[in-house]
Amino acid sequence: MKSPEFDYVKVRTLEQAIALLHANGDEARILAGGQSLLAALNMRLSEPSLLIDIGGLSVLRAIAVHGAFLRIGALATHTDIENSSLVAQHAPLLSLAVGRIAHRAIRNAGTFGGSIANADPAAEWPCCLLALDGWVLVRGPAGERRIAAADFFTGLYTTALADDEILLACDLPLAQRDDWFGFDELARRSGDYAICGLAVALRFSGSVVQSAHLSWLGLASTPLRSRRTEALLAGQPLDAATLQGVTDALLAELDPIADLTHTGATKRHLATVLARRLLEQALATRQGLQPGMH
């Protein structure tokens, strides 16, 4: 359908955007890439009276290293991330995941910040941010704040952003030498929202997993970390016994929400398959790096 009517302002400064948000509250929406917002408007699921177009704020599109973090600007498109050698070097998890996001035409317009702020539990970026324990930088009338990923996604399409705050960027801890990253998702058609997906971030110390982050998409109303299973992995070598332990732990820990075609039980089973496959890959890579290990 055609979109319902709305007023539109293309802002020239961030302050202008924040002031408009503050003045209009729930009636205003930020327009960045618009790939989720405009689809919702076209289905008349949402009727904001004002769209604040921040697309001209090019400073928000930067991808750059800031101290110990890779800072990804809110307006970086998924294609920008796909093409970024900085991302490939410092946040390779994102490079692994980006090709799974929708299709090229969506990736060319959709933005990193838009995906984080939209907080779809089946989206790739919230899941990856949570896997990396990244930070969300936001600014409102009261100033800037940093919100940890674990505190940011509070419910279905709901975040810790106040109505008058704008997401500026996300900080991702720089990848270290002994880090291993993996990403996989199961979707019946390439580019669809996945039935379930997993972002794995492991930090090794020799052959031992010093810390493991297992971050899931498509299982709950937000991306989630299976922390009990992570705790099981921490301090363990990655071997067949540990992998079996991971499967058992996930079966106990995960309680996925069903979707139109998949029960919670199916999703739980698929989650264990994803975990096993990614961790087997990690094991194979570590064995490749440290010959003689098994």
Add this chain to the structure above:
Amino acid sequence: MADQQTIHLHVNGQAHTGNVAPRTHLIDWIREDLGLKGSHLGCEHGVCGACTVMVDGRIVRGCLTLAVQTDGCEVLTVEGLGALEPARALQQAFVRHNALQCGFCTAGMLMAALELVQNKPYATRAEVREWMSGNYCRCTGYHAIVDAVCEVLAQQMPEPAKGAA
């Protein structure tokens, strides 16, 4: 009643000024205001790809782009493809392989294929399939479309690579 906005942009190399309601989609402005009917509407939720056009050299969904967002941009539609290589090569390959039947998806397919051949000149057949899976076709079953795109990729290969021993 929302205020109309004035936009200045180029479409297929020609300068245009538009006076649009903010909610007007790019695809509707192209079709109704400019009369360029070659790009089509199939779903208006960004999934089918029939409305795919290029803005500043990148494919986007015309139904998920507001006309006002394209102020100052260069827009390319199917009507502008004949003036560009490798777009013309793609059109000719589509005709040769009968990579279109009813023609409704074709403009979007050509746009997606154009960005592929421009950005992934070494794409494998599987990669072509993956890339083109953002555009729905109900008529062809995709095989002929993939053949046509692969043929253009092969044509584009620099000579030494073709005969590499």
Add this chain to the structure above:
Amino acid sequence: MSKVMESQPAALHDLSSDPRYIGHSPERPSARRLVQGQGCYVDDIRLPRMAHVVYWRSPVAHCRITRINAEFARRMPGVLLVADGEDLAKICKPWVATLGHLANMKSAPQYPLARGRAHWQGEPVVAVVAESRVQAEDALQYLQVEWEPLPAVADMETALDPETPLIHPELGDNLCFQRNLDTGGVDAAFAAADHVLKTTFEFGRHTGVTLEPRCQIADWASAEQRLTVYHSQQAPHMMQDLYARQFGIAESQVRVICKDVGGSFGIKVHAYPDDFATVALSMMLGRPVKFVADRLESFTSDIHARHHRVHARIAVKQDGEILAFDMDDLTGIGPFSMFPRTSAIEGNQVVNLVGGPYKHQQYRAQLKVVFQNKTPTCQYRGVGHPIACAVTEALVDQAARAIGMDPLEIRRRNVIPDDAYPCSGISGVKFESLSHQACLARLENLMDYHALRAEQEALRKKGIYRGIGIAALIELTNPSAAFYGVGGARIASQDGATARLDPNGGVTVMVSVGEQGQGTEAIYTQIAADAVGVDMAQVRVVTGDTEVTPYGGGTWASRGAGIGGEAVLLAGEALRANMRKLAAVILQREAQTLDIHRGSVVDSASREPLCSVAEIGRIAYFRSDLLPRDFTPELSVTRHYAQRDYPFIFTNGVQASYVEVDPDTGFVKLLRHWAVEDCGRVINPRLVDEQIRGAIVQGIGGALLEECLYDAQGLMLNANMADYLVPMCAEMPDIEVAHVETPTRSSKLGAKGAGEAGTAGAPAAVMNAINDALAPFAVSVTSQPLTPQKILQALGKV
């Protein structure tokens, strides 16, 4: 049948003295303009003073409409009219969609807009017409409709239970149609069998999802009292007839024009309530009114199809002989049978087609077609064939497994032999000449069957599970009037072509079968060029306008090549003969010493050019003074053709699917697909192969991905492009096609139909391949779509 049937298959002979185009694959004339974005689809057309309609549709499966308040909607900017069922009933008659030859079929009267009661989620109830589409959509939100929910019949298994409410109390029950067929010795055959395999099959309801939604512009010109409808439709003459009758005007007051159609597949061959509503609104306003279905509304307003539950059994001897099939088919349609082709045809065809390729002598079939409060269903590409073939071919595979026989071998032993024709199938269908054996042999080579079996074996040892699925099929094409005409429906089974030599030497051919992308216009150009004796570039084909073309049936049941093509051939030949007569008079020679060859009049023996066809055209049209008083050139010739030798001209084919199933995830990877098809004379091999490929992928959609999901209240849960899964490029296999050509004797052209066979066989081939892959686990899946979850459940993993 009036002809003596010979037992040898017909040979493919040349159709003209210089056959340049038939049998070859020249480029489609319309392809060039389409790749340049120069199509003309209904939504591209803008008429002066054209208005736009949107429909308020029932949000629930069944409700009583208690109040419609249009006061605020009417005040919205640009609104011209808000109308309801009562308004439209004044000018448009209701209809009942039954066919006389389907005895006991019943349905209730249906109106263009619901009156008092809405019967399915998506039934149109109120029309809002405005100057622009967006204004109409804005106004729709201010329309206030009050309704009370009524109990919904949403489960076909219980539709006939005494406790289930009646959708139409006056009909007495929720049964639309039933049929029973019994050859009499079925129980004895099952008793004599060495193995009886029994399975319940499910086929999910799904829909066509044409990329161009349904759309039309109705233009009632009140001064002239003429209705013109620009329609994205397959059968313009049928719609002309229906508009005339439902609105009580003369056929000659109605013109239907079909220009470019963005995909149809049967979805656009039916007469929808909103078709009539849009016409009524134009009459009420005296202005053109455009309707374009929004994608979301398409999912609940386009016809659905293929919702069946089949209990079936096969009886087989240890030596591989199939003795009998026995099946019980339940199918759930909508609350009304769909107009005018009816919703009973699909189930009726399942009865006719189960077991089709085989020579068993015993068959029992029971069919019940029941009403539900869900979107109405009707013919969609393949119409019952995908279900019949899947049931049959799965049982044949199960039989093969039970007796330890190779699946190709069991088919070789049981198909009706190629030299047995003409003959009848045990369900009563009449076959002219099929080639199951030749097709099986061709397939075996084409796919290198034995190499694939070896590969499968080797990979199984490594824990990789691949499967090969075979599906033999029969497909009805080129229907006679036995399909609809005998049942009282005014649906033409004949078609006509007018071939005309124009003054400058061009040939214009106007044909009553139209184009929706399959290449109809291309093959008619080829046929006409060969028949008349001119270059393809000199031929122009005109279709899709009731004002211009002869009267005919249009596109459905894979009849365009065989029936429309024959009319073009006959008209072209007749025009050539008249051109030779004219040339004879002009050149003062005997007609039989002259011929038309590549745009020139030539000496028929030496092919020496004597003059151009443009020259004889010039004289005929502008220099009648140079012609004898007793001779009048007839350079515009019309010929009609109807297939009257058989109820249908059946085709046959066989498909194979090669898949890999991941037993951990239940995901199926389609590795490759093959089809060997016998559609008689192939006019343009590339176009036929592309039809088959597209049809196969459409069948794969139903087998793996597509389903209209409903809740217990009859609400569709996935009515959008994100949640209703259609096949996209990445998951589809490469598809190799080969042909056997057994022409039909029922026409000179010898062409049978090819449009639907791909859809008929693909679900069967894929399901059989998946079950072949799962065979080491001794499990199988028989519920389509075959989702990962169903596979995991069969494997006991969830």
